[in-house]
Amino acid sequence: MKNKRFKKLDTFKHGTVIGLIFPIIGFFISFLVNGSEMSLESYWQFFTKSSDSTLDSTRHIYTDSRQSTLVFCLLPNLLLFYFSFFQYKLDQFSKGLVGTTLILAALTFIFI
Numbered sequence: 001m002k003n004k005r006f007k008k009l010d011t012f013k014h015g016t017v018i019g020l021i022f023p024i025i026g027f028f029i030s031f032l033v034n035g036s037e038m039s040l041e042s043y044w045q046f047f048t049k050s051s052d053s054t055l056d057s058t059r060h061i062y063t064d065s066r067q068s069t070l071v072f073c074l075l076p077n078l079l080l081f082y083f084s085f086f087q088y089k090l091d092q093f094s095k096g097l098v099g100t101t102l103i104l105a106a107l108t109f110i111f112i
Contacts, residue, residue, distance in 0.1 A: 006088050015084070015096020022076035023104060030072030034065070070108055077101045 035043035047069050049062065077097060085094040 006084075006090055010090040010093050012092050012096040012099075015090075015093040015098075016100050017096075018080065018093075019077055019097040019100030019104075022080060023073040023101075026073040026076045027069065029076075030069045033072070034068060074101065074105065 031040060031043050035046070038046065046062075047066060077100075081094060081097055081101075084090040084097060
């Protein structure tokens with residue numbers, strides 16, 4: 001049964017918008033946890049730098065860093081999905097959230 005407080009949030013549009021905002025928040029959390037010794041700009045460059053341009057000995061460092069950052073970016077969506085779908089039964093919101101998460105995951109898999 002749907003919680004009446006969250007009934008107006010049960011739209012595909014709200015799920016999509018929040019699904020785009022939460023990974024950005026997750027990126028800032030990963031910056032605070034992993035990259036606190038760097039500036040935000042250098043952390044972003046480290047995240048987006050192509051591993052093809054690095055030496056073989058340091059390539060695994062970039063790969064591990066990207067994977068941990070991507071996990072931090074997608075964890076808030078996973079947590080939000082748990083509450084929106086399993087706890088509050090917000091079906092349309094969850095569709096938007098999952099759709100956005102899948103598109104973001106595909107884009108990061110292709111480009112990063």
